[in-house]
Amino acid sequence: MSSFPAYRPRRLRCGPGLRRLVREAALSRDDLIYPLFLVHGQGVRREILAMPGQYQLSIDQLPGEMAELAALGIPAVLLFGLPASKDAVGSENYDPEGIVQQGVRAIKACAPEMVVITDVCMCEYTDHGHCGILCEKPAHCRGKGLGNLCLDNDATLEYLTRVAVSHAEAGVDIVAPSDMMDGRVGAIRRALDAQGYDCVAILSYASKYASGFYGPFREAADSAPQLGDRSGYQMDIHNAREALREIELDIQEGADMIMVKPAFSYLDIIHRARQQFNRPLVAYSVSGEYSMIKAAAEKGWLDERRCALELLTAIKRAGADAIITYWAKDAVRWLEEA
Numbered sequence: 001m002s003s004f005p006a007y008r009p010r011r012l013r014c015g016p017g018l019r020r021l022v023r024e025a026a027l028s029r030d031d032l033i034y035p036l037f038l039v040h041g042q043g044v045r046r047e048i049l050a051m052p053g054q055y056q057l058s059i060d061q062l063p064g065e066m067a068e069l070a071a072l073g074i075p076a077v078l079l080f081g082l083p084a085s086k087d088a089v090g091s092e093n094y095d096p097e098g099i100v101q102q103g104v105r106a107i108k109a110c111a112p113e114m115v116v117i118t119d120v121c122m123c124e125y126t127d128h129g130h131c132g133i134l135c136e137k138p139a140h141c142r143g144k145g146l147g148n149l150c151l152d153n154d155a156t157l158e159y160l161t162r163v164a165v166s167h168a169e170a171g172v173d174i175v176a177p178s179d180m181m182d183g184r185v186g187a188i189r190r191a192l193d194a195q196g197y198d199c200v201a202i203l204s205y206a207s208k209y210a211s212g213f214y215g216p217f218r219e220a221a222d223s224a225p226q227l228g229d230r231s232g233y234q235m236d237i238h239n240a241r242e243a244l245r246e247i248e249l250d251i252q253e254g255a256d257m258i259m260v261k262p263a264f265s266y267l268d269i270i271h272r273a274r275q276q277f278n279r280p281l282v283a284y285s286v287s288g289e290y291s292m293i294k295a296a297a298e299k300g301w302l303d304e305r306r307c308a309l310e311l312l313t314a315i316k317r318a319g320a321d322a323i324i325t326y327w328a329k330d331a332v333r334w335l336e337e338a
Contacts, residue, residue: 025317027309027335033076033117033282034069034328036062037220038103040084050216051287052294054326056082059099059106066111072332076115078176078324079103080221083125089133090125094162096169104170117174117203118167120160120188129225131179131233132156151233153181160184161191168197176259178205180233186253203282204255207243207269210234213262213288220287243269247277255279260320262286264311267318274319283320285312290326305334 012022020026037048037056044058057065069077081100083092092098100118107116123131135152156179164175175192177184185204192200210231218224235242243266247258258277260270261284270283289311297304308327315323325331 025313027313027316027331029073029332029335030075031316031320031322032074032328032331033078033322033324034074035078035080035324035326036065036103037080037082038062038099039082040099048216048220050219051291051326052298053330054220054290056220059102062103062106063110066107066114068329069114070111072329074328074332076117076322077107078117078119080119081124082222086125086127088127089159090122093122093125094159094166096166098166101166101170104167104172108171115173116171117176118172120163120167120175120177121179122156122159122163123179123223123225123230124221128227129223130228131230132181133159149227153183153233156181157184157187161187164188164200165191165195165197168192168195168200172200174201174203174257176203176205178208178261180205180208180230180235183253185250185255189254201256202254203257203259204250205261205284206247206250206255206258207260207266207273208234209237209243209262209266211237211262211265211286211288213265213286216287216291237265240269240272244272244276247273251277251279257282259284259324262289263315263320263323264289267314270315270318270320280321281319282322282324283315283318285315285323285325285327287326305330309334 013019039056039058041058042060044056045061046056048054048056079100081098083099104116107114121131123129128134130151132151133155134149160177160179167175177188185202188202250258257280259282260266260273263283263285274281293302293304293307296302312323312325312331
């Protein structure tokens with residue numbers, strides 16, 4: 001016996017009750033935000049082929065969806081919209097009768113306690129699929145793969161502020177700019193405050209990487225770029241210190257909450273942000289994370305429930321306060337069964 005250490009870690013692993021008692025990070029329904037994709041029409045509940053179990057929904061489907069989420073105790077939703085038509089400046093994006101604006105009003109009418117977050121970007125609404133306004137390329141601009149065009153950062157800010165204000169007018173709780181334009185948080189904060197919406201919070205996609213894990217989402221939101229890619233404004237996957245600079249800048253501009261996207265490939269960024277910044281930290285477990293586990297589970301190669309909960313727990317353990325996840329409904333049910 002003298003060869004054994006005085007402290008044996010296995011003592012605290014001997015039963016499920018004991019393991020729960022000393023658990024360091026616990027996933028809860030209160031941590032979860034559920035994304036929704038809204039489309040025009042009536043009676044639409046169209047499954048997204050690349051994301052089994054996820055749907056494009058028309059506005060009349062929202063009362064039933066909210067009832068299900070409320071029964072599960074999920075506190076928040078994140079809305080994305082698919083417009084009726086697209087143009088160079090994404091006109092429906094800031095239309096008071098746009099699909100997201102209708103969705104916000106519908107949710108607040110049937111579930112006023114639901115926290116509604118809206119994505120503020122342009123890629124779903126523009127005919128070119130980029131997250132901002134394109135212009136003729138000046139000599140100094142080097143926008144990758146955009147031919148003679150360039151993304152105009154400062155012109156884009158004007159449109160993003162119009163979108164955010166229109167969402168606030170519809171009754172949103174939180175706007176979430178995801179475009180990665182420089183200065184957009186400050187511009188949106190000033191615009192909201194000027195219109196009397198000082199209580200509308202900003203959740204900034206502060207650290208959003210040019211990731212390969214967005215593919216299924218681009219099918220869900222019909223938002224693939226029609227030329228080039230988004231690496232000229234989304235973050236380089238090789239960089240960590242840059243992410244912390246981006247977060248710091250957004251906080252200085254007035255972000256109430258910060259986000260890291262994607263989540264699972266960037267647990268180190270989540271952890272470093274948690275250590276450095278005293279703001280609510282949200283992580284987006286993106287479509288590719290969801291779809292790859294779904295696909296492997298359909299093949300019988302992985303246990304979906306076990307792997308999904310492991311992934312979400314890892315994100316929580318890394319330091320996230322809340323997680324945007326397509327597994328939100330399933331995760332609550334799985335946690336109740338545990």
